[in-house]
Structure formats: structure tokens, C-alpha cells
Amino acid sequence: MSLSRRLFLQLSFGASGLLTLGGLIHYLGYQSETSSAQTTFTLDQPLIYSIGSATHIAPARAWLFRDDKGLYAISMTCPHLGCTVERRESDYLCPCHGSRFLHTGNVVNGPADRGLNYFKLTLTADGKVQVHIDKTVAREERLKI
Amino acid sequence: MTSRFALPLTSIILALTLIVIAWHESSKPKAIALTPTLTNQPEYCLTCHNGIEPISAAHPTEVFGCVRCHGGERLALDKNLAHSTLRGKRNPSDFSVVEKSCGGSDCHSGSVKDERDHIARVMTSVQATYVGAITNVYFAFGGQPDLKPRYGMINVSGVDPTGGAIKLIEPPKSENRFLQKFLSNCSSCHLNAKPINGTNYDRLTGCAACHALSNSLGSYTGNDPMVKRGETGHANTHTLATAIPYTQCNACHNRGNYDLRTMTFNARTDRPINRQQDYYQPIAQFTQCEFELDCVDCHTANEVMGDGKIHENKKSIQYIQCQTCHGTLTTPPQTRTIQDVNDVALRQAYLNPKVPLAVGGVIVITAKGEALWNIRKVANGSYQQIGKISGITYDMPLVAGSKCLQKPDQQESKYCHECHAVRN
Numbered sequence: 001m002s003l004s005r006r007l008f009l010q011l012s013f014g015a016s017g018l019l020t021l022g023g024l025i026h027y028l029g030y031q032s033e034t035s036s037a038q039t040t041f042t043l044d045q046p047l048i049y050s051i052g053s054a055t056h057i058a059p060a061r062a063w064l065f066r067d068d069k070g071l072y073a074i075s076m077t078c079p080h081l082g083c084t085v086e087r088r089e090s091d092y093l094c095p096c097h098g099s100r101f102l103h104t105g106n107v108v109n110g111p112a113d114r115g116l117n118y119f120k121l122t123l124t125a126d127g128k129v130q131v132h133i134d135k136t137v138a139r140e141e142r143l144k145i
Numbered sequence: 146m147t148s149r150f151a152l153p154l155t156s157i158i159l160a161l162t163l164i165v166i167a168w169h170e171s172s173k174p175k176a177i178a179l180t181p182t183l184t185n186q187p188e189y190c191l192t193c194h195n196g197i198e199p200i201s202a203a204h205p206t207e208v209f210g211c212v213r214c215h216g217g218e219r220l221a222l223d224k225n226l227a228h229s230t231l232r233g234k235r236n237p238s239d240f241s242v243v244e245k246s247c248g249g250s251d252c253h254s255g256s257v258k259d260e261r262d263h264i265a266r267v268m269t270s271v272q273a274t275y276v277g278a279i280t281n282v283y284f285a286f287g288g289q290p291d292l293k294p295r296y297g298m299i300n301v302s303g304v305d306p307t308g309g310a311i312k313l314i315e316p317p318k319s320e321n322r323f324l325q326k327f328l329s330n331c332s333s334c335h336l337n338a339k340p341i342n343g344t345n346y347d348r349l350t351g352c353a354a355c356h357a358l359s360n361s362l363g364s365y366t367g368n369d370p371m372v373k374r375g376e377t378g379h380a381n382t383h384t385l386a387t388a389i390p391y392t393q394c395n396a397c398h399n400r401g402n403y404d405l406r407t408m409t410f411n412a413r414t415d416r417p418i419n420r421q422q423d424y425y426q427p428i429a430q431f432t433q434c435e436f437e438l439d440c441v442d443c444h445t446a447n448e449v450m451g452d453g454k455i456h457e458n459k460k461s462i463q464y465i466q467c468q469t470c471h472g473t474l475t476t477p478p479q480t481r482t483i484q485d486v487n488d489v490a491l492r493q494a495y496l497n498p499k500v501p502l503a504v505g506g507v508i509v510i511t512a513k514g515e516a517l518w519n520i521r522k523v524a525n526g527s528y529q530q531i532g533k534i535s536g537i538t539y540d541m542p543l544v545a546g547s548k549c550l551q552k553p554d555q556q557e558s559k560y561c562h563e564c565h566a567v568r569n
Binding site: 014016021037081098100108109110 | 152153155156159160162163166180182183185202203204205208209251252255261486487491492495496
């Protein structure tokens with residue numbers, strides 16, 4: 001197929017114009033980063049976690065535990081101002097202001113005025129554990145295995 | 146214009162626009178976003194301030210970010226726009242904005258009972274109000290009829306449970322050149338005043354006057370690429386300290402003297418070369434401990450930061466005596482066993498890891514019951530003091546059983562100096 005000089009020019013200018021327009025629209029349509037942080041984290045199959053185990057889920061700022069009733073997850077976010085507490089042999093310690101919590105999450109000393117949250121756990125369709133850090137549950141609640 | 150040129154011309158204009166935009170964008174630094182967990186709102190301050198020191202272990206950058214304390218336009222990448230709503234310019238702890246920056250019931254405007262009312266208390270301190278000097282000078286030079294505290298460098302009311310209050314100082318009603326000169330020349334000696342230019346000591350204002358350590362030039366030596374090196378008016382680094390070394394106290398207490406005859410400030414012109422020369426009031430006498438320890442090793446939080454009551458002068462709030470730590474001829478220092486995990490002494494010790502303290506520990510307390518948490522009774526019954534800044538452990542000599550002929554009613558330092566003064 002022969003292409004006239006006029007048509008070639010029109011096509012090439014049209015294409016470059018469209019590209020430019022696209023770039024401009026992309027620039028003008030820029031959205032700043034939103035605070036849509038991840039709230040659900042998919043872990044392994046539940047049987048991976050043996051009774052008595054404690055597993056650090058760093059991206060979720062949580063620890064996952066299993067006792068004889070099932071699985072549960074405790075938030076590592078200090079309820080005072082939101083620092084990440086450290087799990088120690090006998091307690092959790094907030095490095096920011098020194099709040100301490102028992103391994104159950106109960107507050108030992110302030111400035112935190114309440115204990116650590118427990119996160120909701122569910123199973124995915126293919127049977128993996130999911131921790132939902134935007135949903136808290138009662139301390140007795142367990143994901144039964 | 147014919148349609149023949151319309152399309153090419155439009156394309157060229159758009160292409161040029163794109164080139165300009167691309168050039169403009171490439172000249173900007175790559176945006177660095179931070180979403181602090183406390184606010185959960187992205188902010189772009191680190192785009193320019195990348196490398197700046199975290200302010201303190203109690204305020205991690207990933208938790209607090211910058212805007213929670215400093216204010217500012219969190220999404221702006223233009224310097225002027227980003228800084229247009231900063232609180233207190235560089236210093237969010239300036240008293241004019243401190244409540245908004247550092248206050249809040251979970252932060253530094255907490256309960257009196259827990260001693261978390263730092264902001265309210267510091268407003269009553271003589272270092273913030275300057276009430277002692279004002280009261281004495283106003284009384285001495287006819288500005289007020291008695292020594293009752295009336296005026297300060299800030300208004301303070303509704304804090305003191307005993308009803309004490311002071312008004313913002315106002316010029317004398319009648320012509321009084323002494324008081325007028327006092328106001329114009331001698332009012333730079335309180336926490337929220339900027340230091341006089343050209344003196345050998347620099348510091349910030351508000352809480353940062355003590356808690357943001359400065360070098361004598363007021364220059365910044367940290368890693369924020371945006372701060373000009375050699376520029377004055379900065380803390381040494383972008384960090385807060387809870388253990389305040391004597392050098393920071395010297396920023397006010399060793400920079401010179403006021404001359405009441407001329408109502409002028411005579412700045413110290415020499416550059417002290419060692420600690421003894423650097424010490425507060427070079428002509429005075431001091432005991433060994435006054436040279437070796439830091440001010441905060443003996444002076445308590447209430448003395449320095451106020452106790453929530455209006456005091457008429459420094460002497461009224463400064464109540465530590467020699468016997469507080471060294472006991473008397475017949476009694477050892479008062480002590481208290483820490484029994485509660487929420488004991489304020491534990492909290493203060495937590496902020497200064499140089500002093501190991503736990504429930505069951507025995508610490509020295511003042512006559513008012515305030516904890517001297519860095520002075521403790523040890524297993525063999527003796528007493529030890531740990532330098533809050535140096536970490537050095539000192540055995541505390543007691544008066545009882547020593548050659549000291551201390552009289553319980555003679556507790557001012559001058560009486561100790563009679564026997565224990567060392568050469569300057």
C-alpha cells in the first residue's frame with residue numbers, strides 16, 4: 001500500500017500529538033500516595049504452626065500463636081502512641097515510652113492504659129491463615145484448626 | 146490558519162509542553178513518602194530532609210513522622226509551601242505553639258497525678274516566668290509595693306492549685322528609667338527568649354532550650370542536607386535529650402551577668418577551656434562534686450521544670466540541700482523502696498538507660514518525697530550515685546560517722562564550701 005507524503009505527515013503528527021496528550025493527561029491526573037495500607041496478610045496453612053509456637057508476622061506488626069484451642073494473633077502496636085513493642089522472654093516492651101505487657105497482651109505498666117489488641121484470623125478458600133489487622137476480636141477467640 | 150498547519154502546529158506545541166514538563170519534573174528530587182503510623186497520612190518532608198536524625202527513641206520517625214510535631218503542608222514539594230504552616234518555624238517546642246505541637250493527653254499534657262503535665266508545669270517554672278528577677282527588680286526599683294510575684298514573661302493562671310497566678314509583664318506606669326532599661330536590656334533570660342546575639346552560648350527556645358542540645362555557636366552538625374553549615378540558631382543535631390549535660394545549663398547560667406547599676410547585660414567574653422573555668426560563676430567557690438557532676442545529677446525535675454505552682458523566686462523552688470543526699474550527723478538520707486511498676490522513678494530511669502532501676506530498688510528521696518532516682522542504697526547499706534550523663538558511679542559519702550560538723554540548719558552550699566571547696 002502506498003502512503004502519500006501528506007498522509008504520512010498527518011499520521012506521524014497525529015500520533016505524536018496523541019502521545020503528548022497522553023503524557024499531559026497522565027501528569028495532570030497525578031494522585032498523591034494515599035494511605036491505603038495493607039490490612040490483610042495471608043500466611044501458611046494452619047497446621048504449619050504447632051501448638052505452643054510463636055511466629056513473628058513482621059509485615060502485619062503482629063505475632064501469631066497457637067495453643068490447644070487454636071490460633072490467635074496479638075498486635076505489636078502499642079496502644080499508647082503506636083510504636084512497635086518488642087517481644088521479650090517474659091513480656092512485651094514498648095521502646096518508645098516503656099509500656100510493658102504480659103504475653104497475654106495485658107498491660108503491666110503505662111503509659112499505655114490498655115492491653116494489646118487481638119486480630120481477627122480467617123482461612124482463605126485454599127485453607128491458608130489470614131490475619132486482618134483492621135479487625136480486632138475478643139481475647140478468647142481462636143481460629144479453630 | 147489553514148487546516149493544513151493545524152495538526153502539526155498543535156502537535157509541536159504539545160510536544161514542547163511535554164518537554165518543559167519533563168525538564169521541570171526531572172529537576173525535582175524524587176519524592177520520598179512516609180506514612181507515620183500515628184497519623185496514617187503520607188507526608189513528603191523526607192524528600193528534602195532525607196538523612197535527618199530521628200528526634201528521639203520515644204518519637205520514632207516511622208511512628209510520628211514530621212508533621213505531627215512540626216506542622217507544615219505534608220504533601221507539598223515546594224519549600225515555601227511546605228513550610229508555610231510550620232509551627233514555631235524551626236522549633237515546634239516554642240511556648241507560643243508547644244501545646245499544639247507537644248501537648249495532648251497521651252503526650253505532654255497528661256495528668257498531674259502521673260506527672261505527665263510537663264507543659265503546664267514548665268510554664269510555672271521560674272526559668273519560664275523569670276518571676277524571681279522581675280519581682281525583685283520591680284520591688285527594688287519601685288515597680289511594685291512588695292515581693293509578691295505579680296508579673297512574668299508569660300501569663301500563668303489556672304495551673305497552680307494554690308491559686309497562684311502571674312500576668313504578662315507590663316512596662317511601669319510612671320517614668321522609671323531603671324525598669325524601662327531592665328525590660329529592654331534584661332529580659333532575655335527566660336526559656337522562651339532568644340539568646341542575645343554574639344554571646345558565647347547559643348540555645349533554642351521553649352522546651353528545646355534544654356532538651357535540644359546546642360553547641361556554643363548554635364550551628365548544626367547533623368545529617369539534614371537542607372540545613373546550612375555554619376548558620377546559627379540551630380541545635381547541634383535534630384535530637385532531643387532527657388539527660389541534660391551541664392553545658393546546656395551553661396547556655397543561660399554561664400553566659401555573663403546583669404549589672405543592676407546600669408541595667409545592662411555583660412556577656413562573658415572569654416572562651417572557657419576546661420570544665421572548671423566553664424563552671425557557673427567563675428569567681429565563686431565550689432565543692433568537688435559540683436565540678437564533677439552534672440546539674441541534673443542533683444537538681445530535681447520539679448526544681449528545674451517547675452512543680453505546677455507559682456514560686457516567687459529561684460530559692461523558693463530550689464530546695465535540694467546537702468543533707469538530702471549526704472544525710473545529717475545522726476540520720477542517713479531519706480529513702481523509698483520502689484514497689485509500683487508505674488512509679489515515676491522507674492519511668493524516669495527508663496528514659497536514661499545509664500541508671501538501672503527496678504521494683505524493689507531503694508532510692509533516695511527529697512524532703513518533699515521527690516525521687517532522686519540516680520541515687521540508690523546498695524546491698525551493703527551504702528549509697529551510690531550514678532551520673533545521669535557520664536554514667537560514672539560514685540560512692541556517696543555520708544555525714545554521719547565522718548569528720549563533718551554539719552549543722553542541720555546550715556544547708557546552703559556556702560557552709561559546705563567552708564570545708565570542701567576546691568580551687569578554681
